[in-house]
Amino acid sequence: MTLTLRALLGATVSFTLAGAALAETTITVATVNNGDMIRMQGLMDDFYAKHPDIKVEWVTLEENVLRQNVTTDIATGGGQYDVLTIGTYEVPIWGKQGWLVSLNDLPESYDVNDLLPAIRGGLTVDGNLMAAPFYGESSMVMYRKDLMEAAGLTMPDAPTWADIEKAAAAMTDKSKEQYGICLRGKAGWGENMAFLTAMSNSYGARWFDEAWVPQFDQPEWKATLESYLNLMNNYGPPGASNNGFNENLTLFQQGKCGMWIDATVAASFVTGKDSTVADKVGFALAPDNGLGKRGNWLWAWSLAIPASSQKQDAAKAFIDWATNKDYLALVASKEGWANVPPGTRTSLYENPEYAKVPFAKMTLDSINSADPTKPTVKPVPYVGVQFVAIPEFQGLGTTVGEIFSAALAGQKTADQALSEAQTAVADEMKAAGYN
Known part of the structure; x- marks a missing residue:
């Protein structure tokens, strides 16, 4: 093989590998214009450092408009969004309809057993976690x-x-x-x-x-x-x-x-x-x-994947990042423990630093006192x-x-x-x- 041919082939291989490295999957995330969701969008450099092959496009809407848009999209199988921000009301209904993707295969490091039982229970349908809580509230x-x-x-x-x-x-x-x-x-x-x-x-x-x-x-x-x-x-x-x-x-x-x-x-x-x-x-x-x-x-704003999404692996990678324990630590390092998304994980309320936050105990007590099965x-x-x-x-x-x-x-x-x-x-x- 001549030197020129080797060089040409090498350049072709290098170009192909570079092209593969640059290939991006773009996912569209529909979310609500609440403060915690806006803060997440400002921390995306951390996500991109871990997932350089995924790009996120945001659709950020007022609560009533968000609900209307995502409900129409999922009911018609429109496929406009890859990640939906939905709540404790929608998850069991949409999960039973087969409209959502199970998140039972999130990595072991996600530690699903760390999710607060009241919150996890509201997002589980027939043994499948159908949405991951971004924050929980009473x-x-x-x-x-x-x-x-x-x-x-x-x-x-x-x-x-x-x-x-x-x-x-x-x-x-x-x-x-x-x-x-x-x-x-x-x-x-x-x-x-x-x-x-x-x-x-x-x-x-x-x-x-x-x-x-x-x-x-x-x-x-x-x-x-x-x-x-x-x-x-x-x-x-x-x-x-x-x-x-x-x-x-x-x-x-x-x-x-x-x-x-x-x-x-x-x-x-x-x-x-x-x-x-x-x-x-x-x-x-x-x-x-x-x-x-x-x-x-009792409520949890949660992230879910519609069954109509064609980019479910990338969507799961984003949900894992946005709702795991590392994300809580990331927010704490940038904004302080008081600004960490609350109400989702047992480990957060066992953290002595978070225990110093003046509203931490009252939030947990409020969540634990709500009973969806006997509301009145x-x-x-x-x-x-x-x-x-x-x-x-x-x-x-x-x-x-x-x-x-x-x-x-x-x-x-x-x-x-x-x-x-x-x-x-x-x-x-x-x-x-x-x-």
């Missing part, structure tokens, strides 16, 4: 310790709704744009109805009785909605019917909320660098009404704390959410809203063949 009271002290009050670790109303009244000074309480008012099954359904559990209300008959015409729901409207109309911010998680987070960070009852995951943001009241925040369990149930929920005081035929785990709930929850948001906006009374909700849900359940 809900709790976040409050201004300085305003409570100024009012001569002390927040109990386990308050009642009466305690909440008393504190809200004491901390409200509308002339200073200081509102005693901020709660979700934006319509959506995962927005205002997540809060109101959890609240209703503590009042002994149910979405359905054991025969799947809607219960909005019962006194427990009337007490729930009237209490909510009373709190918001008297002590809440203006325009509250437009406020969801992100809007209330901004209000609290700006010092305009005396209390905020919402997702435990918000704790790192109300005590973080963007909060003007970071050193003044206390935490308490979600309120109860003396009936044995607190108004807190009376028996129910469904599973789910702040939702009902049936396919129809996404539409039902949105419809009722719009009705209750209109009541908050002053467009109808509590009685009118409850009557409309009862009729709408009863009609839909009859059409769906439940009764």
Whole structure:
């Protein structure tokens, strides 16, 4: 073989190997515009260092829009996304439909047994882990310790709704744009109805009785909605019917909320660098009404792979990176332990460094106190704390959410809203063949 031919062949081999090394698999990740997800996008250099052959394209959406888009895509087998950010509601329903890919073959280093049992159980279908939790949450009271002290009050670790109303009244000074309480008012099954359904559990209300008959015409729901409207109309911010998680987070960070009852995951943001009241925040369990149930929920924003994805191996590599123990350590090294995605792993809560975080124990206690199999005081035929785990709930929850948001906006009374909700849900359940 001549020297020239050898050189030519060598160059060809080198070019081919270089081309192979440069070959990329591009995956599309649909996610929600929450702080932890935004932070993850800023840490992608670590992922690319470990997976130079995978490129990630992000589709980041507001919560209601995300749900609508991914639901349409997966139900039609559209294949637009390779990784979906979905929650504890969707996973069991979509998993049973065969719409999701099992994650049982994640590497041993992932340590699936380290996932908190309550969170792992909600993401497992017929023995298959169908989604990996990015963060888990319940809900709790976040409050201004300085305003409570100024009012001569002390927040109990386990308050009642009466305690909440008393504190809200004491901390409200509308002339200073200081509102005693901020709660979700934006319509959506995962927005205002997540809060109101959890609240209703503590009042002994149910979405359905054991025969799947809607219960909005019962006194427990009337007490729930009237209490909510009373709190918001008297002590809440203006325009509250437009406020969801992100809007209330901004209000609290700006010092305009005396209390905020919402997702435990918000704790790192109300005590973080963007909060003007970071050193003044206390935490308490979600309120109860003396009936044995607190108004807190159970949720995990999780990453799942739709069966329609053509890039499942690359998608699994991304999910492994984004939800494993190394990622928690990465966030801690860059942002501090308080900003680590919470509520997913036992080892995190056993970590002595994380134990120093002021909201760590309250978050874990809140998660452990929620029981999806017995969400309210009376028996129910469904599973789910702040939702009902049936396919129809996404539409039902949105419809009722719009009705209750209109009541908050002053467009109808509590009685009118409850009557409309009862009729709408009863009609839909009859059409769906439940009764």
